[in-house]
Amino acid sequence: MRPVQYNLTGERNIKLLEEGPEGYSGEGFFATTLDKVVGLARKNSIWPLPFATSCCGIEFMATMAANYDMSRFGSERMAFSPRQCDLMMVMGTIAKKMGPIVKQVYLQMAEPRWVLAMGACASSGGIFDTYSVLQGIDQIIPVDVYIPGCPPRPEAVIDGFMRVQDLVGKESLRRRNGERYKELMESYGIQ
Amino acid sequence: MVSATKNSWKATESNNPETRPAKSQSIKMSLTYDHIKSKLTEKFSDQVTNFEELYGMLSFEAPKEMNLKVMQFLFDEPDLNFRFLTDLTSVHYPDNAGRELAVVYHLHNLVDNVRVRFKVFTDINSPDVFTAANLFSAANWMERETYDFYGINFIGHPNLKRILNVDEMDYFPMRKEFPLEDQTRIDKDDDMFGR
Amino acid sequence: MSEHHIKLPEGSIEKQTTTLNLGPTHPATHGVFQNILELDGERIVSAEQTVGYIHRAFEKIAERRPLYQITPLTDRLNYCSAPINNMGWHITCEKLLNVKTPKRVDYLRIIIMELARISDHLICNSIVGVDTGAFTGFVYVMQYRELIYEIYEEICGSRLTTNIGRIGGFERNFTNAAFQKLEKFLNEYPAVLKEFENLFTRNRIFMERTMGVGPISAERAINFGFTGPNLRAAGVDYDVRVHSPYSSYEDMDFEIPVGSTGDCYDRFLVRNQEMYQSISIIRQAYQKVQEFKGAEAEIFHADVPEYYLPEKKDVYTKMEALIWHFKIVMGEIDMPKGEVYNSVEGANGELGFYLISDGGRAPYRLHFRRPCFIYYQAYEEMSRGSMLSDAIILMSSLNLIAGEMDG
Secondary structure: OOOOOOOOOOOOOOOOOOOOOEEEEEEOEEEHHHHHHHHHHHHHOEEEEEEEEEHHHHHHHHHHHHHHHOOOOOOOOOOOOOOHHHEEEEOOOEEOOOOHHHHHHHOOOOOOEEEEEEEEHHHHOOOOOOOEOOOOOOHHHOOOEEEOOOHHHHHHHHHHHHHHHHHHHHOOOOOOHHHHHHHHHHHHHOO | OOOOOOOOOOOHHHHHHHHEOOOOOOOOOOOOHHHHHHHHHHHHHHHEEEEEEEEEEEEEEHHHHHHHHHHHHHHHHHOOOOOEEEEEEEEOOOOOOOOOOOEEEEEEEOOOOEEEEEEEEEOOOEEEOOOOOOOOHHHHHHHHHHHHHOOOOEEEOOOOOOOOOOOOOOOOOOOOOOOOOOOOOOOOOOHHHHH | OOOOOOOOOOOOOOOOOEEEEOOOOOOOOOOOOOEEEEEOOOOOEEEEOOOOOOOOOHHHHHOOOOHHHHHHHOOOOOOHHHHHHHHHHHHHHHHHHOOOHHHHHHHHHHHHHHHHHHHHHHHHHHHHHHHHOHHHHHHHHHHHHHHHHHHHHHHHHHOOOOOOOOEEEEOOOOHHHHHHEEEEEEEEEHHHHHHHHHHHHHOOHHHHOOOOOOOOHHHHHHHHOOOHHHHHOOOOOOOOOOOOOOHHHHHOOEEEOOOOOHHHHHHHHHHHHHHHHHHHHHHHHHHHHHHOOOHHHHHHHHHHOOOOOOOOHHHOOOOHHHHHHHHHHHHHOOOEEEEEEEEEEEEEEEEEEEEEEEOOOOEEEEEEHHHHHHHHHHHHHHHHEEEHHHHHHHHHHOOHHHHHHHO
């Protein structure tokens, strides 16, 4: 009923399927580096922790439901326990009263962990520039991907999720023990 | 209450909600604003003042010591019957000396479908008002919210502490002298944001 | 970690009850409010609620903004049924500004408000299902919420936080596509609702989990300030649409479902029946809208140039429209002074707006009478004596929306 243009730039050779990492393959074997394989496995089975506070939470429910199914991307199981999940999706306004709780949940997550800030309120405080709203969760925890929008459309959420998948797939295995990561954690006061 | 002898799961039709047709509600309009006004002035003589009818709602005021007496009268009196507290809030008028904070009660008579607005004014230096939480259980949190935003001390309230803001906050944010934004931010440029 | 000694609080060894924190974060994304329960084994002895984890200071923000800029704030109160909040706010402003809307606008508003009510009740009922363990109902019914979102998109462009309508009407006329989607919804949805009902209403597991959980009597409910489906489940047939009709609801013929005990099962059934009534109201309103022909069918707002922003093409071509546009945006329209309280029947109950205007551009004071905030106080009384798993179901069947609770 409503014509939607998918291919705006007129590209011809669009790669629809992930073909796997580069490597050397032969009769019955395929050799590649370890971090590429680990990255491939991790990025296609991210278990998110939906930290939904407000309106973006309802858009997340719509993303998770059948119409914009997010479990196609491997996040079938929405783990509500921080110990068992990889990605914390913070959706909705975080007030200053809620800040310590976000930090506590973040601390309970096990490495490797990623954070996705969904919506304008989680990214920067949104339309609420008030005394009681935390202006962006990156004041208290490090964030990997920001999805702007108020609320972002489910397609935008999926796009943000795919960016997280890119980050997860390309991450080096030594990142979490490195100096830069330690400095990042220090700057947030996290041991 | 979950009891040991439960209804059998083959419940009868009585568990389905009955429906009542909306149009046949006979909403009695026998209670007029003049009647309320005359009853109030009869009982409280000239302590109930300032009767106004703004946008279809009668509004009156009383001194703050009388607020419970007036509400109890409106609650108990059989032909007034204001048993539903719709709203309890407060307004700050910094220019009225001696009457800066107003506590506004919206009462509703569900049977006759009549609403009134009742205001008490108090001084900002001693904002003590008697609590309505014993009369209306709905007033419990509404008074906590009013305390949280304006600092009105409700005497006799069972649990008067902050409800919506953080517990460590030491000022009352909705008062007119306090700003909206968080003043501790250093990364926002005031020239660009017009603050 | 060695410097943290575990210090037990006073009297915790002699204490007979366990303290359990149903903390602000909940599985199944309920919203952020906290319950600290005292449990004796599995029975709840007492509960203490903490709210304010999403306090966004709407009332303070509203003192800064002109009336038409407050509409996006009202969206975010009860975000599952944002159009009802928007329309309620517009109706309040119209009461203050003494603006009369034409009938067609009223009927279109009724259609949108009832769609929003269906959307909210769908979420509430399906989350009650999820909490009792049945995920299928939720996923099945969300498809029809997507259809409702498509209808909103045709009119205002946005799905969830709609900012729909203006003071005096709508920002654009309903397109044919919107009406086609509405007809598709009206044709397909009642069968889906029937299937959803069949999953739950005579399901033994669901009935045993929700019957008798969190009952409240009518007198206590009225004293606690309950309104909406929670009050109607307790037996009181108070509905703002009937008692103080707004937006031509008096022309509609519908019934009010009423329960008896006020427990979770009654609330579920009342909400389901209300959805059927909403569908009937939408049909009647749609039929009435279709009766307007010709020039009357093009009316989508009241003729109030002082408060309704003129169309952009007029602003760029006509002098009068340009002047009105300038005046409205810069705030040079004379606002009347006064106080007005107006309420609408939100999906959770009576959503009231208390607006005090002192003649300036922005309200002097705006207070939202939020139903969720008021009836959450009764949680302790309703949950005393029930089991821990009932506490969760009670929380979700009361339809607590955190945005409305804290505001």
